Structures are given as C-alpha cells and as structure tokens.
Amino acid sequence: MCEEIVLKANESRDIVIVNEPNVRLRISQEEGSQLRLHIIDWQSADNDVHIEQVASNCVTEIYQVAYLKDNQKVTTHTNVRHLVGGGVSKQVLRFVLSEHAKGDFLGTLYIAKDAQKSCAEQSNRNLLLDDTATMRTRPQLEIYADDVQATHGATTGQLDENALFYMQQRGISRQAAERMLIVAFLSEAIETIRNEEQKEKLLNTIDSIL
Amino acid sequence: MKLLEIKNLHASVAGKQILKGINLTINAGEVHAIMGPNGAGKSTLSAVITGHPMYEVSEGEILLNGKDLLSMNPEERAREGVFLSFQYPAEIPGVSMVNFMRTALNEKRKYHNLPQLSATEFLRLMREKKAMLAMGDKFANRAVNEGFSGGEKKKNEIFQMAMLQPVLQILDETDSGLDIDALRIVADGVNKLKSQDNASIVITHYQRLLDYIVPDFVHVLADGKIVETGTKDLALYLEEKGYVAYN
C-alpha cells in the first residue's frame, strides 16, 4: 500500500490498516486537521509513515499494535514533523513478541524552530514472551523549538509474574491469565478505534489468535 | 473432620531454608491465628500452600480434605477452594474487576462441572457481596487493584473471597492498612463467610483483629517452626510480652 494523502483544513480522518505487508504513507495535514491512524499487524510487515503538520492546530495520532511469533518481523518507521506550532501529536506503539519474532521501531519526531507550543508524545512499550524474541527501539528526536512539550518513553519487558500468580491464585489458568494480560496490554492502543464494529471485530480476532 | 493437614513441611526460597518442619492440623469450622516475628516464614507458608513457583518444598505434605495439594498447580489448588488474601495484592492494569471475577468464578465452576453463571446471576452476586463489604459502585469497572489505596486493596481481597467462597481461606495481614471502620466491616464479612465446611488461617501481628475474628487456636511461628500453640489468650499474652521468649 502506497498513498499520498492531504488532509484539508479541519478535516478529520480515521485510517485503520490491518496486516498490510508494505505500508508507505505520506500525509500532509492542513490547518486544524485531525488524523487518527491505526496500524495493526499479526503478520510480518514493513511500515513507513511520514506525516507533516504544515499548518497550525493539527492533531496527529498514531497507534501501532504488533503481535508476532514464529520468526515474523515488523519494522515501523514513523516520522512525525511539526513544521508549524500549536499542533499535537501522539504515538502509542505496542509490540508483543515470541518465538524468534523481531520488532523494530524507529520513531523520528521533528519539531521545527518556529513550531512553538507543539505538544508531542511518543510511547513505545513492548512485551517479550520468551527470550528468543527481540525488540529494537530507536526514538530520534529533532527538536529545534524551545517552547514545546515533548515526551517519549520506551520499555521492553516480560509479563508480570506477580500478576500472573495472583490470577492463578483466583483459579484462572496460567494460559488464560497470560492471554488476559496480553489483551489488556494491546487494548490500550486498540480501544481508540472509533468505529465500534471494527474495534469489536479486531479485539475478537486478536483474542482468537492469542 | 480434618480439613487441612500439614505434615513436617520444609521449604526454601532462593536457596534459603525458611520452613523447617511445620506441622498443623485444622478441622472444618475452625479459625487458626498465626502470629510471629517479621521474617519468621508466615507469608512463606501461605505461598507454599498456594503453590507459588518460587518456593521449593523439600519435604513434607499438605492435604486439603485428604487431597494432595503439592501435586496440583496454583489454579487447581484455588479451584479446590484455597484462597489467599495477599499481604501485598498485585495490580493488574487493563483487566477490569468484572472481567477478572467472572473469569475466576467460571473457571472454578467449570472445574466442578457446574454451568457458567449467566450475566444476571453474576451481576447479582457482585452487587450482594459489594454491599456486604460496603464497597462503592465504581470499583467494579476499575482495573484490578490499580490505583487502589492500601486499605481498598485489602477490602478487595475479602470481596473476592466472598465471591469465590473458599474452603480454606488464608488472611495474610489483612488488617494492616485498614481503618477502624473498614476493619470491622471486613471482620464482619469474614465472620459471615464462616461455616462448618470451611476454615480460616488468620496471620496477624495485632490482637485487635482477633477481637473481631475470634480464633479457636493461636500459633506462634518463629524461625520456620511452630513453637507454641494456645487459645486466644496466647495472643493477649504476646501483645504484652512480645516474642522474646522464642528468640
């Protein structure tokens, strides 16, 4: 999939991409436009998303969910560019990996010198379900304005053993407990899909492939 | 009738011997208090009974109504009726109390070949137990223990206990963190759940809880062994004298 999209002033657009092996998106956002993008992968994929806020008061939201096993690989490069001030961007990326799966996230965040009062947030959290899976995370911040709010965080860890034992102590099988924790972990990024029907369908599908 | 039998139990954690030959028999309908200095092994005993994977049993046995607990995994023990009110309950972000409780109840019912609860039955049960413990309405939609205060977590443990109606309930310092009113509500709840078919182990440092939940026996656990057993007067004695006699 390869697309160039211009969001007109005050336009609001939701895009949900599921299991596209090759994503090339170039999006340009005009004054006050709002983008909510979901990229959901449980197969190998290469995602490259380039988004420019070319006028003020834009909102850019990117949600990436990857659930991978068996040597699958997802590479995601986001390049979010605040060229003009007063915009908001939010990126939430969740990878769950096992069985030699690989995740690779490169998150470029650019805030131009004059893009004052920009607000940018990038959160990448990953779960490795065994020790054969690997995750590489590279936040790349290029911030040239001084009056901005930019936060980023990246963590990679395992399922919480404490929580798992707690659930087992209440009679929930280890397997079901792991599933519940994974669904909970991923749903934070999926819950934001506005189309209820689509969201339910995805949550059910993910539940069934776990 | 013997509900729980612990015989010559030895257990270690991280290569360190903690339980050094515990013998304890609890009959149906009884409440046993376990007291003892910090680090004596009280929580270790709870962890071993519930099957925590970090704790290794090197010797001894644990029988629940004659069944060998040590050969079961933690979830099987729970479904057989073992319940632990944790000293430090875990937080589970993203998993709602409703989802958690429904899954736990239904897995237990499935194990006992009972039909799944309908949504209406489940919600009625939730409401009833919430009322019993004077819990707010909102908590059911919150994630399990996430952002709960210390006291709220302890109350939530007893709520779950009321929902699951265990055979053996272990309360590990449930009183710590509870305010005076909450302590009374929780103790009332525990007393209401008492029957001739179940039994309780109450681990506490303070006599006060035992004014509400009156034990049939009080044991002192020190350095991995039960060093003394008495009636509720023993707790009063300990409150006054401490554990010097056992060091």
Ligand SMILES: Nc1ncnc2c1ncn2[C@@H]1O[C@H](COP(=O)(O)OP(=O)(O)OP(=O)(O)O)[C@@H](O)[C@H]1O
């Ligand atoms: N996971 C663990 N790793 C290492 N040591 C442990 C672990 N769990 C318990 N211990 C040690 O085992 C001993 C007994 O601990 P335990 O928690 O059973 O004590 P306790 O009697 O419950 O104490 P308290 O009254 O303070 O709750 C302590 O010395 C403790 O440090």
Ligand SMILES: [Mg+2]
């Ligand atoms: Mg303890």
